Amino acid sequence: MDTTAAGDGEGTGRRLRELRRARGLKQQDLASDDVSVSYVSLIESGKRTPSAAVVALLAERLGCTPGYLLTGQDDTRTRELELKAAFADRALHNGAGGEALQAFSEVLASAPVLPRATVRRARLGQALALEQLGRLDAAVQALTLLYEDPQCVAGSAEWSRLATALCRCHQALGDQVLGVETGERALHRLDQLGLEATDDHIQLGAVLVGCYRTRGDLAKARLLADRLIRIADDRGGRTAQRETYWNAALVAQSQGRVDEALALAERARALLAESDHVRHHALLRGLYGTLLLCSDPADPERAHQLLGQSHTQLADVGTPLEQASAQTALATACLRLDRTAEARGHACGALALLRDEPSRESAEARAVLAHAQFAAGESRQAQETLRAAAQQLRQLPPARSSAAAWRRIADIWHQYGYVAESTAAYQQALNDAGLPGLLTPTPWTGTPGPA
Template sequence: MRELRQKRGLHQQDLASEDVSSSYVSLIESGKRVPSQAVLATLAAKLGVSPEYLLTGRSDTQAKELQLKIGFGDMALRNGANGEALQSFSEALAQSQFLDHALVRRARRGQAGALEKLGQIEAAIPILHELYDDPEVVVGSDEWAQLGVALCRCYRDVGDLALAVDIGEAALSRLNALGLDVTDDHIQLGATLMGCYHERGDLTKAQMLANRLLSVAEQAGARAGRGAVYWNSALVAESRGQTAEALALIERALALMAEGDNARHCAMLKQGYGYFLLAAPEPDPQRAKELLEQAREALLGAGSVGELADCEIDLARAQLRLGEVSEGGARAERALGLLGAEPTPEAVAARNTMAEAALLAGDTDRAAEILRTSGRQLGHLASSRRVAHLWQRTAELWQACGDAGEAVAAYRKALAMVGMPSLPLAAGAFTTPAPRRS
């Protein structure tokens, strides 16, 4: 009030009225009195500002402009303009003193979402933790559940499955203790935990949770939640060799998601369907390619870097099976370019696809060079079902290269990942030496 008065060239007596003396104005300015709402309104009118601005220092105009900036960030994030979204959220947060706490939380959530989609997951995690632990975020609310899903997903994607599972289990336990009505976001939380169980190789836990969630989702009538549960159930079925059941589940998920407006979820399901069609006992690479091309178009706008790279890798695999060897190899190389130099499961999958393309082109030396890099990167990754599969695939490719020694070593790594380490042979037992390299 003092700053505004001086800026306008007014004296304290200029703010006085029948209800407010100049001495009372002085007491307010020195912080010794708190004005009533009526007095606040009178003083604000004399100073030409809103009572809200006089009380908080937040300008209505500034607040509205920042709110529009946050809204633009939300829209940009939905449309896949993740860099623009991050810039908008960051600019709004730079003037957070003009925002209420709810808008600050919204901007912070958007900032974390943009960072995750840009592949900067380590930067997103501390923001998500801060929001998840905020006392103003009500435990059991949809906002709280969405933050739990994001945290679970981020820890899964950086390879910390133990922490991802801990967060998901603790969140579900708290929800069960509260006894709240089930919402779509609660089901999404359970589905994310189920995916973490699957990734870790806990197929029994994943199946038990799937059975419970499907029942709850059907009763709640939650379309997106049911789609997420069907998708993760399909992953479990495929891991158990039940390919026909997996395809049926993912078709049901796609039917549900097609009725909604979540382009990213639809794209992920189409990608998963394409992946299953390639892995089926009787593969259908042409249909897989069509689905994966549709998924790629959507993920260009709505997906994260890792999701887009995964789709590109599966599309490259479909091309290899259709005989489009040079195109498939080039696509896998582009996918690797999206991922950068850090060792990740996606990067290894891209390299393995490049190695397969090199083998199909008859370049065994290049395939072996790529596989050696894959092995070094795999050595940096924590144990998980996915990493075990990557070791297995690396072994198969070494076998195709004609290097039995490297193949056996990779197979042993894969077995160790799923809890089956090699047993030592008895002294004097027959062993087959690895072939010498020429």
């Protein structure tokens, strides 16, 4: 008589069915000379308890241990997968989004043998890796499923992290309305719960500051940034303080308060000094270098050095958009130093990294390229490049960020003597900034007024 394996037959059958489906297998894929398809079906329905030999055979084909099929526990495999998840977390932290995505996906392939908390951790990591790789639509879809899951408790660290990531992704996709709505609803919910602010909550607010700034609502951005700085300095950790000062520096830059922006960025860099987060170091170097180009007096040599370091680091750990922005900023520094050929190379490198869809970043890279082409005496090519940049901007909704790009285009036209083109671009910049011109007046046909 065949000796049966110890364990719950019905539970064994259920785990067998769940794991087979998770692996994308059919019952016939588990069948062999010793185990028929019908026998597999009977096991899965709980009508047969398999022998130890059959359990071992099925476990081998499913890539699990016999112990998991029998009891639902597989401590060795669970430990291996949790170590892989920890490796994926580290890869994500270091900016290796591709490695992180692969490792998290491998963990999720074995979801049925894992504790629920580990599965959710891997799903969140997978979504953040997609964001880091610039696959924003897929990231938003994955983040939304987790955020709207009833198991996600409002106010928890996971909930705050999801809200922050969603707000950040919507901003990166150019949907400032949804980004702001997501951030404001989350902060309002936290206020309702009456919870003491944590680092996660402060970072959520910092991302919302960025959304306000990108939308052009600089007054709101500054008010929230000032509030967050007070909270972060009072009871926030170094990470929360850094994120707050970083975004406050960007707001100050947008408002033309360059000296204040430099001081805030320096504070953020000091808070980052002990961190090993290469990507954040690179981004902050880039911000500081950009501010040095705008300062009075400007320091293009130091800016070029910092922007070059930022570009080199982001080539390994940055998203395509971050890499492109770094190249555009570096090209601008090269122009200030009369390194025309180098500027053109970096501007072309930025355009190669950007998608074909219209974007402010692509328009700005084209504007810098056109400036380099004018400086090199390539007038015809420069005009074509500037018109291509303008064409892209016309396809974007009016915003302060697009107004700044129009202003750059207008300045370049003006510098090289194209009066009509510069006037039109300046007008468009005013329109996008929310300052449209007066309606064309109706020609006067009556008698003149008194002298």
